[in-house]
Amino acid sequence: MRRPAAFDQVLLAVFTALTAALALVLAAVALRPSLATSLPQDLRRHVDSGAWETILLLAALGVAAFLCYWLPRRRQVRPFPVVAGAALSLLAVTLAMAAYWGCSGRQAPFWTALHWTMALFVGNVMEPFGSSASCPAPMPLALQTARIAALATTFGVAAALVSVFRAQWDRLRARVARSVLLVTGIGDDALRLLERLAAHRPFGTSIVVLERDPAHPNIASARALGALVVLGDPAASEQLGVLLRDGRNLRAAYLLGERSSANIEVASRIVELVRGRGGRDGTVPRLVVRIDDPWQAEDWRRRHVVDAPAVFSDTIGVFQVTARELLNHALRVRADRLVLIGSSALTLALLDELAQHRREEAEFSAPSSLDVVVVDPEAAELLADHELHQSRYGNVGLTGPTGAGFEGSPASATVVGQLVAGCERPLVVDTREPSSSSLRAAERLAARLPACQVLVWTDDEQGIADEALMGNLRAFGLTLLADGKLPEDGWERIARRQHERHVAADPDPTGTAPGRRPWPELSDFYRQSNLRQIATTMKIAHHAGRSWTRPAASSTGASPLSDAEIDALAHHEHEAWRHYLFTNGWRYGPDRSDHRLRHPNLLDWSSLDDEARLKARDGVRNSFALLATLGYHPFPVADPSAASPEPTGTDLRPFRRIGRVRAKRQDQPWSWTSASGHQMSGEAGDWLVTGEDGGQWSIRDADLRRTYTHVADDVWERSGAVRARPGRPGEVVETQEGPTVVRHTDWVVEDELQHRWVVPDAQFRASYTDRQGRERP
DSSP: OOOOHHHHHHHHHHHHHHHHHHHHHHHHHHHOGGGGGGSOHHHHTTSSTTOHHHHHHHHHHHHHHHHHHHGGGTTSOOOHHHHHHHHHHHHHHHHHHHHHGGGOTTSOHHHHHHHHHHHHTTTOOOOOTTSBTTBOSSOOHHHHHHHHHHHHHHHHHHHHHHHHHHHHHHHHHHHHOSEEEEEEOOOHHHHHHHHHHHHHOOTTEEEEEEESOTTOTTHHHHHHTTOEEEESOTTOHHHHHHHTTTTTTEEEEEEOOSOHHHHHHHHHHHHHHHTTTOOTTSOOOEEEEEOOSHHHHHHHHHHGGGGTTTOEEEEEOHHHHHHHHHHHHHHHTTOSEEEEEOOSHHHHHHHHHHHHHHHHHHHHSOOOSOEEEEESTTHHHHHHHHHHHHHTTTOOOSOSGGGOEEOSOTTOHHHHHHHHTTOSSEEEEEOSOOOHHHHHHHHHHHHHOTTSEEEEEOSSOSEEOSSOSBTTEEEEEOOSSBTTBOOOOHHHHHHHHHHHHHHHHSOOTTSOOGGGSOGGGOOHHHHHHHHHHHHHHHHHHHHTTEESSOOTTOOOOOOOOOHHHHHHHHHHHHHHHHHHHHHTTOEEOSSOBTTTTEETTOSOGGGOOHHHHHHHHHHHHHHHHHHHHTTOOOEESSOGGGSOSSOOTTSOEEEEEOSEEEEEEOSSOEEEEOTTSOEEEEOTTOEEEEOTTSOEEEEOHHHHHHHEEEEETTEEEEOSEEEEEEOOTTOEEEETTEEEEOOTTOEEEEOTTOOEEEEOHHHHHHHEEETTOOOOO
16 A cells, blocks of 8 residues: 655655754764763763764665655656755765864865865865864764765766766767667566567667656666667657657667557557658668557557558567467477467467468468367357457458367366377466466376476466476466567568568579578568568558458458459559669669669559569469468458549549659758748758749659659659649648648649648649549649
């Protein structure tokens, strides 16, 4: 039960008063040595020069007073080192001035005493005692105490300065970092994950920990791993914007706090920050959110497919990662039957992981002999929940005899013994939350079934323990590291499978093609390319009217895409792929060369030959087939027949870029005022573009080369496709140069990467035409 605040205040006042009273007694005796003779004999010996116990008592009272101040406020941002330093300084000055006051001789008493007092803070001690009757020997107890307090102040201030400068230095380094891997939440389980992130961070990337609690015990450990620790509120949009330079230097964010709701709040801030801006090197930031509940995690992941391609949003959680480690262990030991005892969230996560594993087995490898049985009084209800959860996304769960539940006692060794009878390598996992009763039941099972390996959940472990508790009994605990490695999130899992399918269909017999290396050996460029393709496929399907979760009010199943939809999606995917290669230095070449960064298909969609377009369409079909295999099905969000054949006034419509401009690359940041009167800014390396009507704007180098074709000198021709709609007067559009307010007759234009900008009507009429070449209405 928490103590009332008034009690804390009373304790603080009592200990502060006792400390001050004892200090004043010592100061008075030092100032007037004759006072000691008037004290009773029992008290006199406590103020003598050799009374070390008095110094110890004064120190204890001072520490108690500080703890009474610090403990109730330790979670607040307060200058605790400054408070402690000020108290010690006051104590040292008071005692030393009193001790030195009568020892100045013919010198000025105040200034001499002050000078000698200040010398204490650098370790110099003046000893004039015994020189006169007013300055008797030996050194008074007050000065001995003052000397200790002064040195403690000096070292404390030095430590505080180091801490303050370290915090400010970390903040400065984080703000100027070119690439940032952001981490929030540094509990003990997250700290292990941070250790692996630090060991595998890409070159040139800084790990930045944004922590709310300045007294968090793991801050020092995070810094020891090489992380920059910045104190502040992770959910504060303004602070995130400053730290991440409005999202431009964000490479990845791992939100690892134990409260899922807080992590989701920070995730929404980051998505809004990054959307419409994108990385300058074409890399899409990764956003990994800790949501421990497996159902909530899967729902959030699918709903946030729409965040791509601005950011790859995914989830991890202790149940999800622990379930994956347990399943990997079962496969390593080649278990032929897996018995799950209990009906916890971990049981559900294991069932979902098993269902996913079977879907992948059906596509990529021979099925294993592993089957699963759930033992719990609520086993039937648990399996029904599992099937319901899987059907929500168009999948089939663990149906059939391998998914049968058993209505029995979870701790019955007899029941479990019957279930594993006849199995060669049975594995029993007790998924009930840790307790002394579950541990005793696991010990009983292990003792009665010596040929069966038993795993029991305890609070003492993270992951599966290396050593057995006894014989065939091993402990495991919740973890964020799968087999001691960084967990593979959902999108990376799909991207890896896509790469493996591609390599199997088009192997490289020479072993020299960098894009067909095994996934662990694949460069970051090709890994990001696979991730980009999956994210773009899911994003453009969303724009085409598909959802990756079954609509709540619909019983319609997932349906295949039409040829027209495939064609439109292939066009968008080609433009996204073209942009990614351009931003990473690739250029058009008649023959492909991975070493020279040349590709024959780096052309506008309209310039591709039939073979290249067919390859793009097949790529989209293959991506959708793979997603379906892995449990992601596109559901129609509405009846297609109910859709209007013509877009409404606020819908984005397809247009082509036309016309020529002049462009000059800038070597310094600059700003200018747009036609609508808004202050805009460009960065060094961006291009200053001048249109045929004299209007000017900025564009990034990668975007210029993606959307314009160089003609000669500073002349560039506009190419590619966009979508546009009439703007709503007064609406605010977040552009890459800054927010812009739409005026009457302005148009809002969006490219395939969701970058948006505002174009006046006259400029839009001169610069864009619809796909069929008709005049704009």
